[in-house]
Amino acid sequence: MYFGNYEHTLDEKGRLLIPKKLKEGLSEGSLLYIMKGFEGCIAVYNKNEFTKLVEECSALSFKKKNARTYLRLMLSSVIELVVDKVGRIQLPIQTLTKYQIGRQVMIIGVGDHFEIWDLTKYNQYESEANANFEEIAESLDKDDE
Secondary structure (H helix, E strand, C coil): CECCEEEEECCCCCEEECCHHHCCCCCCCCEEEEEECHHHCEEEEEHHHHHHHHHHHHCCCCCCHHHHHHHHHHHHCCEEEECCCCCEEECCHHHHHHCCCCCEEEEEECECCEEEEEHHHHHHHHHHHHCCHHHHHHHCCHHHC
């Protein structure tokens, strides 16, 4: 399970040193899958969690327009990356540009995956979300259903 937040700097080649607490089970040659995340971040899945995600997606009906659009956008954005001997991944410059992610990043654990955010964009998102934290939590309470 991924949790916590970690401020990092990408090197000049776009390499990200994966935080130690997020490297559990990863070693040189391990595969990670990056893809379009929500709110402008990059979502990162290990092989097991990515396989589960693809299985969940296979349950969606391609006959429904929203399912087709979601599957196309999500799966076409997937890039398979290999963890190097230092524990880094090479984020493609085109991907960083596409999602407007600069060298200063925030990495956050969100359960089954972690996300890479542009630091400024994440700070703004967090500030806005924190203003409504209690209301958001209350809206998710299953006792109210």
